[in-house]
Amino acid sequence: MGNEARPGLRPGPARDQRSLDPHQTSSSLRVRPAAFAVHAVLIAYTLLATLPVLLVVMNSFKSRRAIFGNPLALPGPDTFSLVGYAKVLGASHVGGFFLNSITVTLVSMGLVLLFGAMAAWALVEYRFRGSGLLALFLSIGIMVPIRLGSIAILQMMVDLRLENTLFALILVYTAQGLPMAVFILSEFIQMIPRDLRDAARCDGVPETRIFFEVIAPLLRPAIATVAVFTIVPIWNDLWFPLLLAPGEATQTITLGIQQFIGQYVTDWNGVLAALSLAIVPVVILYLVFSRQLISGLTAGAVK
Amino acid sequence: MAEVSIRKAVKSYEAGVQAVKSIDLEIADREFVVLVVPSGCGKSTTLRMVAGLEDITGGEIWIGGDLVNDIPPRDRDIAMVFQNYALYPHMSVFDNMAFGLKLRRFPREEIRKRVDEAARILDITALLGRKPRALSGGQRQRVAMGRAIVRHPKVFLFDEPLSNLDAQLRVQMRTEIKKVHQSVRTTTVYVTHDQVEAMTLADRVVVMNQGRIEQVGPPQMLYHHPATRFVAGFIGSPAMNFLPCRLERMGACLGVRLSETVLLAVPASRTARYEPCLGRPMVLGLRPEHLTDPREPARPDAARLDVAVDVVEPMGMETLVHFVIGATPACARVDPATPAVPGGVLALHADMGQMHLIEDAAGSVV
Numbered sequence A: 001m002g003n004e005a006r007p008g009l010r011p012g013p014a015r016d017q018r019s020l021d022p023h024q025t026s027s028s029l030r031v032r033p034a035a036f037a038v039h040a041v042l043i044a045y046t047l048l049a050t051l052p053v054l055l056v057v058m059n060s061f062k063s064r065r066a067i068f069g070n071p072l073a074l075p076g077p078d079t080f081s082l083v084g085y086a087k088v089l090g091a092s093h094v095g096g097f098f099l100n101s102i103t104v105t106l107v108s109m110g111l112v113l114l115f116g117a118m119a120a121w122a123l124v125e126y127r128f129r130g131s132g133l134l135a136l137f138l139s140i141g142i143m144v145p146i147r148l149g150s151i152a153i154l155q156m157m158v159d160l161r162l163e164n165t166l167f168a169l170i171l172v173y174t175a176q177g178l179p180m181a182v183f184i185l186s187e188f189i190q191m192i193p194r195d196l197r198d199a200a201r202c203d204g205v206p207e208t209r210i211f212f213e214v215i216a217p218l219l220r221p222a223i224a225t226v227a228v229f230t231i232v233p234i235w236n237d238l239w240f241p242l243l244l245a246p247g248e249a250t251q252t253i254t255l256g257i258q259q260f261i262g263q264y265v266t267d268w269n270g271v272l273a274a275l276s277l278a279i280v281p282v283v284i285l286y287l288v289f290s291r292q293l294i295s296g297l298t299a300g301a302v303k
Numbered sequence B: 001m002a003e004v005s006i007r008k009a010v011k012s013y014e015a016g017v018q019a020v021k022s023i024d025l026e027i028a029d030r031e032f033v034v035l036v037v038p039s040g041c042g043k044s045t046t047l048r049m050v051a052g053l054e055d056i057t058g059g060e061i062w063i064g065g066d067l068v069n070d071i072p073p074r075d076r077d078i079a080m081v082f083q084n085y086a087l088y089p090h091m092s093v094f095d096n097m098a099f100g101l102k103l104r105r106f107p108r109e110e111i112r113k114r115v116d117e118a119a120r121i122l123d124i125t126a127l128l129g130r131k132p133r134a135l136s137g138g139q140r141q142r143v144a145m146g147r148a149i150v151r152h153p154k155v156f157l158f159d160e161p162l163s164n165l166d167a168q169l170r171v172q173m174r175t176e177i178k179k180v181h182q183s184v185r186t187t188t189v190y191v192t193h194d195q196v197e198a199m200t201l202a203d204r205v206v207v208m209n210q211g212r213i214e215q216v217g218p219p220q221m222l223y224h225h226p227a228t229r230f231v232a233g234f235i236g237s238p239a240m241n242f243l244p245c246r247l248e249r250m251g252a253c254l255g256v257r258l259s260e261t262v263l264l265a266v267p268a269s270r271t272a273r274y275e276p277c278l279g280r281p282m283v284l285g286l287r288p289e290h291l292t293d294p295r296e297p298a299r300p301d302a303a304r305l306d307v308a309v310d311v312v313e314p315m316g317m318e319t320l321v322h323f324v325i326g327a328t329p330a331c332a333r334v335d336p337a338t339p340a341v342p343g344g345v346l347a348l349h350a351d352m353g354q355m356h357l358i359e360d361a362a363g364s365v366v
Helices: A011-020 A033-060 A064-069 A083-090 A094-125 A131-143 A146-159 A166-191 A194-202 A207-218 A220-236 A239-244 A253-260 A268-290 B045-051 B093-103 B108-122 B137-149 B167-184 B195-201 B219-224 B229-234 B268-277
Strands: B004-012 B018-027 B032-036 B058-063 B078-081 B155-159 B187-192 B204-209 B212-217 B241-250 B253-257 B263-265 B281-286 B302-314 B319-325 B328-334 B345-351 B356-359
Touching: A033 A268, A064 A268, A083 A094, A083 A268, A094 A131, A094 A166, A094 A207, A094 A220, A094 A253, A094 A268, A131 A166, A146 A166, A146 A239, A166 A220, A166 A239, A194 A207, A194 B045, A194 B078, A207 A220, A220 A268, A239 A253, A253 A268, B004 B045, B018 B045, B018 B058, B018 B212, B032 B195, B045 B058, B045 B078, B045 B155, B045 B187, B078 B137, B093 B108, B093 B137, B108 B137, B108 B167, B137 B167, B167 B195, B187 B195, B195 B219, B204 B219, B204 B229, B212 B219, B212 B229, B229 B241, B229 B281, B229 B356, B241 B263, B241 B328, B253 B268, B263 B302, B268 B356, B302 B328, B319 B345, B328 B345
Parallel strands: B032 B187, B032 B204, B078 B155, B155 B187
Antiparallel strands: B004 B018, B004 B058, B204 B212, B241 B253, B241 B281, B253 B263, B281 B356, B302 B319, B302 B345, B319 B328
């Protein structure tokens, strides 16, 4: 065991020997300050991101007095209360708000994925006049936030008599999600071997079916990625629902929650319960799609 | 089943690069033609032009009596096997093979029958339920061939199908391909850079160089009667020796002067053919197998040549001997029993009956 004298110098062998010799414990932690620092930063960031959410969920199960008395305490036997949930689920139109949000999010996502994948396929696969310009136009869409056009969009929707409809929101969100979707999906499509498309062509497969039956199944991980990227901002958006569909019947959940926040009195039980509930669907959607985020789906296609 | 004819086909790209420069090639029904192209120069372009995956810039391509210039690949009734197999990764082996038939709305029983038959020919019946990722390279290549066979197309196109396989499997699959062709007899165009594949598989070999056809012919003809220095050097392994030389008169006959001291007699039958080349700088082409140890009985056209051995490479069934004549490195194939040692002197017999005389500048064989 010559390494015991200078354990830090040869981390590899020292670590190997440690597994053989339980008394030698000195070296392995010392060699990884960089990894430790990275993890410290990541853990700190995770706490920063999750603690407020945790605080909201925690306090949504507490009575009003307990929320203000000790906001950082966990709900105990004395402080536990479902009054917020009862209020939210019983009283207002929260069910309708949820349905609106789910409708808008899912339909927009579907359209973004369908049109995004088709546009990406066309831009990658076919050379046509203006294809370069079109790709550039779409990438500008990534850089310029769609909210800059809010006033024009509002005017357009009013002119089309689409104000206070979910359709208006779907149109806007589809436009908002498309550039990024096209960008990500065309990267993935470029990685699909050319020969696969050519093989399908030689096999006699028409172009539309090449896309839907050969290419699209291979894009599943990419589509899941885009789906996650698309649904989260749509679900969380307050801006466009407030602008385009503030009517009672078309409010989304993020907008609907605002009715619990008054100018003088805020119903914190209601707000916190509604916020906690609003997290649930998007988490479920995320879990569904993240299961598809498996790479290596093209394994076996070539080589 | 169909003949393929390529008439004055040209392919040039926007940058002005001409990948294929006016090719003429007639391929008969049921023929197995191998395009052998050295690595690099637009190897698959010709094949992809026949398949319809590349537009042609000029000329005509006919398949089975139809002009197909403007017909998309799916209507050309061809089947292509790709270098990297290009199997549909999300489909089972059965579905990979059946996909093209399903699209053409073949009845279910017919699809089943054809796939089973192809699977039997290729010995992949046990694999039909698997996904491509669960197959080895050789199995994938069989599936790719199966996908082509079930279609019963007019023409098979093979784009370097064996170059991703390891050496042993390549030899095995080469035999498989030949066997398949013998049983289905579909017109086949096969592209490779491997001259051994070309020689072993082809009814006719087409040697291409820089987008042009150098020579077309049966493998034996290309080996014995190459038309150009390129073909002579490309076909055969180890490659033919090219020795700068000059023709001189040797009495009534001619002789090849390799250096101050070396003068080899040319067979009398070739005197008339070679006479016009007297005095000009020429190249003597002689294959290593025609530069051997003296054998009994001596060949009538054998000329003796003493060389200083540089390197000896025993191959088992034969031994390769490397040496220098004048300033040109050369190689001979000798019997393993021949006592060749590096640094020693070895007496060789040059079989001048098998010599090729090549114009130095033009590269054409006289």
